[in-house]
Amino acid sequence: MTDETRLYNSVAPLRNVAALTALIDRVQNRAIGLPGMACFYGWSGFGKSTAAIYAANKFQAVLVQCKSSWTKKNLCKAVLAELGLPAKGNTADLVDQISAQLAVHGMPLIIDEADHLIARKMVEIVRDIYEGSQAPVILIGEELLPQKLKEWERVHGRMLDWVAAEPADLADLNHLAPIYAPGIAITADLRVELLRMSHGSTRRVCVNLAKLGEQAQVLGVDEMSRANFDPREFFTGTAPKPRRSEIVGAA
Numbered sequence: 001m002t003d004e005t006r007l008y009n010s011v012a013p014l015r016n017v018a019a020l021t022a023l024i025d026r027v028q029n030r031a032i033g034l035p036g037m038a039c040f041y042g043w044s045g046f047g048k049s050t051a052a053i054y055a056a057n058k059f060q061a062v063l064v065q066c067k068s069s070w071t072k073k074n075l076c077k078a079v080l081a082e083l084g085l086p087a088k089g090n091t092a093d094l095v096d097q098i099s100a101q102l103a104v105h106g107m108p109l110i111i112d113e114a115d116h117l118i119a120r121k122m123v124e125i126v127r128d129i130y131e132g133s134q135a136p137v138i139l140i141g142e143e144l145l146p147q148k149l150k151e152w153e154r155v156h157g158r159m160l161d162w163v164a165a166e167p168a169d170l171a172d173l174n175h176l177a178p179i180y181a182p183g184i185a186i187t188a189d190l191r192v193e194l195l196r197m198s199h200g201s202t203r204r205v206c207v208n209l210a211k212l213g214e215q216a217q218v219l220g221v222d223e224m225s226r227a228n229f230d231p232r233e234f235f236t237g238t239a240p241k242p243r244r245s246e247i248v249g250a251a
Contacts, residue, residue: 010179011050014172014202016042016165020051020138023163024059024108027136035158037130037137039114041145042165045201045237048140051165052112061108061138066116072125075117079109079129095125099132108136115141118148127155167200173209176202180209184216187225197234208234 011017020040027038042048049065056063064078076094077087083101087094102109109129117123117139130137139145149156173195177186186194186209194212198204211234212224219228 016047017051017054020055035160037158038160039162040140043143045203046165047202063110065112068116102133102135110138112140114139123152168202168205180206181213185223193231
């Protein structure tokens with residue numbers, strides 16, 4: 001088992017992984033006549049991309065992470081690459097190829113960073129793929145993605161459900177602790193402080209667990225508590241204040 005496989009198997013119990021897999025399962029097994037698109041949205045750092053990777057492996061789905069510079073053809077080429085197919089022809093030809101493959105194999109299509117679809121006015125091509133395949137299409141993006149999609153009624157109206165990613169909780173922290181601070185016991189009160197200072201961000205929870213693990217190595221201990229770690233040292237994501245000019249040697 002590779003380290004990456006071990007990692008994503010380890011994050012399986014996280015609440016947002018469970019939420020996304022439940023959403024995809026619901027769309028994939030929807031009743032005849034129900035729409036087959038859905039949206040998974042939330043603030044940055046909530047673990048949406050990690051959930052997407054796990055879900056793609058679980059459902060043998062096609063997963064692409066949209067980039068801000070992509071054109072419609074770039075998007076199609078990325079999907080075809082994930083399908084293991086060459087991209088031949090114009091954009092309309094590529095859409096037909098994708099639709100045919102998804103229809104035949106029944107694979108879900110997951111598009112992460114879907115906010116770029118809106119910014120680049122590419123979301124209608126995703127609807128074309130859905131209409132041509134009737135395969136589940138899951139859009140993953142930031143907190144305002146559902147609001148942005150209102151502009152595109154033909155896409156907005158084909159959503160089966162909208163599921164919000166939730167902030168990390170204590171159960172998530174407990175699942176992540178053996179991965180990012182292996183062999184280190186963390187007292188209950190320090191875990192609560194870590195979660196509070198991470199402001200619900202799964203990413204910051206991981207960063208702060210790693211910080212505890214590093215500090216434990218420096219101190220040569222196997223337990224971290226408020227006695228040997230000041231919670232104010234946790235990473236909160238707040239930008240540091242500017243330093244005074246005399247400190248950095250500016251004129």
